[in-house]
Amino acid sequence: MTQAERLVPNPSVTDFAGFGLGLRPAHFHDVLHNSHPVDWFEVISENFFVAGGKPRYYLSQIRERYPVALHGVSLSIGTRDPLDLAYLGQLKALIDEVKPVIVSDHMCWTSGGGHNSHDLLPLPYTEEVVVHLIERINQVQDFLGRQIVLENVSAYVAFQQSELQEWEFLNAVANGSGCGLLLDVNNIYVNERNLGINASNFLNNIEGRHIQQIHVAGHSDYGSYVIDTHDAPIRPEVFELFRAAFERFGPINTMIERDDHIPEFAVLVDELNQLRSYAAPSLDAGDAGDAGQNREQLGGS
Amino acid sequence: MPARIESSLVGLEHLQHHMMAFLLDTAQGTSSSHEAELQRLLTADSPPEGLQIYSHAYGTRLVEVLRNDHEKLYSWLGSELFESFARSYVASHPSTVRSLRHYGAGFPSFLAELEHPKAERAAQLCLFERTLMDAYDSASAPRLAADRLTALAPERWPVLKLRCHPSVRVFTDTATAVSLWQEMNGAPGSPPSSEVQHWLLWRDHSRVCQFRHLQAAEYVAFTAMGTSHLTLADTAERLLETLSAEQIAAQLQQFLGQWFVDGLVSDIN
Incomplete structure (x- = not known):
């Protein structure tokens, strides 16, 4: 039995749950008491590493009504520091309580030498780092007793050491560890602008069978570079990239991340409806998408 | 572990050591001797601003956490003085926490030790705000x-x-x-x-x-x-x-x- 076969699958992600939003405290009341079309919510795991109080209360109330995904920012799967078992213990306790449909973090490193950067720092894309990640992901999945899903990150630097394309790196880690992938289409766009990667090539080559969730977000454009700020509406070019990804991979649970300059809940609901409209042709066509078997080209090389 | 893998992971450790040291140095408002080594590791087509984006984000994010956690302290000190105190705290307190909720735990005692006419009251106000935070998300x-x-x-x-x-x-x-x-x-x-x-x-x-x-x-x-x-x-x-x-x-x-x-x-x- 392989590592992947031993994992408890993320329940329900094989079914399309629809379109979600990142859950933010400012919207707790709207989520619970107003009618809205949001299908599910994602929360930042570390924000709920507290014993109780209003945040945990609202999370439990919302979990009773909606599917919830846990999205972490501090796993630091790529660091050379030892795994932080205290952190994993907190995450496991939260998982046991929330029973999330997806548990995700990022394919990056955030801490080193005992210090935390609180940033999603990129890794060199080498075969050796792939092996390093597989080993650590296996440990994490064994500890948590379930599959984790890891997101491609935005980057502002690239390393000479890299010998793989980002999509090759992600495929290799997912194939070797059985982890899922969270496809952030805004991050692909950011990396295209900052590092010159080819977004279409990325989508053509990432293996769809690993993709369990899609993130879409806004960024800040500074002309010669862009920053993945999550503080602005989604740009048209990112909507287009999402449309291409949705067409290619089929119905995948998709959500909007908004972490700063958070608008009224209704504004995000409108943006989510806009996102639905980009997905509609694929949904109307009844395309189950799939599993990365769909290999038509998107126009890139 | 095969020698090639070990060698590459030494490279990863090297990169991570220099990157973290660079972030902590620049949080102190000084140039970092680690920057030159990091630049050597980057591809030529990395944006020239790349490393500065990360260093700016590190300090800014932590100051913002302190500001969000201490609204009243921020109002009382004013943005300039608060920023000065918060930057000094960030410079001397590299983050060792996974959750930013706890980053400012040492901020009250840091403020209490400052030689400034407002230090004692600022420290008490800060501690009071943190005590409210602790009550807010304590166990049920x-x-x-x-x-x-x-x-x-x-x-x-x-x-x-x-x-x-x-x-x-x-x-x-x-x-x-x-x-x-x-x-x-x-x-x-x-x-x-x-x-x-x-x-x-x-x-x-x-x-x-x-x-x-x-x-x-x-x-x-x-x-x-x-x-x-x-x-x-x-x-x-x-x-x-x-x-x-x-x-x-x-x-x-x-x-x-x-x-x-x-x-x-x-x-x-």
């Missing part, structure tokens, strides 16, 4: 209704002990910081006082933080029963230093009743 627990007290058999009263709700805190204010907090919150503050003031904080039934001033006798009673877990009889003995013997029974009954009404008591034994 049941709260006993007052009828549990009235149903207590007479022989149990002298040995009565309390277990408080996990959110309950006593805050000792040496710089009238709570009064300052109240004024900035739009409520009339307590009259200025040179005396040390004690405040009782807790999270109520609707998960909102509450606090109220403790007069001397209630402070003695609460620290005896709520903090030190003394019996009612031992608490009464302690109160002899503050109240006359005739006053104690009635006063204790009133305190206990109020603690139950406030939802401070999770259990009795």
Whole structure:
């Protein structure tokens, strides 16, 4: 039995749950008491590493009504520091309580030498780092007793050491560890602008069978570079990239991340409806998408 | 582990060492000797601003966390002075926490050690805000209704002990910081006082933080029963230093009743 076969699958992600939003405290009341079309919510795991109080209360109330995904920012799967078992213990306790449909973090490193950067720092894309990640992901999945899903990150630097394309790196880690992938289409766009990667090539080559969730977000454009700020509406070019990804991979649970300059809940609901409209042709066509078997080209090389 | 993998991972460790050192150096507002080595590791087509984007984000993010956690302190100090104190804290306190909720835990004691006319009051205001945060997201627990007290058999009263709700805190204010907090919150503050003031904080039934001033006798009673877990009889003995013997029974009954009404008591034994 392989590592992947031993994992408890993320329940329900094989079914399309629809379109979600990142859950933010400012919207707790709207989520619970107003009618809205949001299908599910994602929360930042570390924000709920507290014993109780209003945040945990609202999370439990919302979990009773909606599917919830846990999205972490501090796993630091790529660091050379030892795994932080205290952190994993907190995450496991939260998982046991929330029973999330997806548990995700990022394919990056955030801490080193005992210090935390609180940033999603990129890794060199080498075969050796792939092996390093597989080993650590296996440990994490064994500890948590379930599959984790890891997101491609935005980057502002690239390393000479890299010998793989980002999509090759992600495929290799997912194939070797059985982890899922969270496809952030805004991050692909950011990396295209900052590092010159080819977004279409990325989508053509990432293996769809690993993709369990899609993130879409806004960024800040500074002309010669862009920053993945999550503080602005989604740009048209990112909507287009999402449309291409949705067409290619089929119905995948998709959500909007908004972490700063958070608008009224209704504004995000409108943006989510806009996102639905980009997905509609694929949904109307009844395309189950799939599993990365769909290999038509998107126009890139 | 094969030699090639070990060698590449040494490279990863090298990169991570220099990157983290670079972030911590630049948070101190100085140039970093690690930057040159990092630049050597980057591809030529990495954006020239790349490393600065990360270093800017590190310091800015942590200052923002402190600002968000300490709205009243920020208002009282003003943006310039707050930023100066927060930058100094970030420079001297590299983050070792996974959750930013805890990054500012050392901020009150850091402020207390500053040589600045506002340092003491700033430290107290900061500590008060953190105490409210701690009450806000402390563990949940049941709260006993007052009828549990009235149903207590007479022989149990002298040995009565309390277990408080996990959110309950006593805050000792040496710089009238709570009064300052109240004024900035739009409520009339307590009259200025040179005396040390004690405040009782807790999270109520609707998960909102509450606090109220403790007069001397209630402070003695609460620290005896709520903090030190003394019996009612031992608490009464302690109160002899503050109240006359005739006053104690009635006063204790009133305190206990109020603690139950406030939802401070999770259990009795």
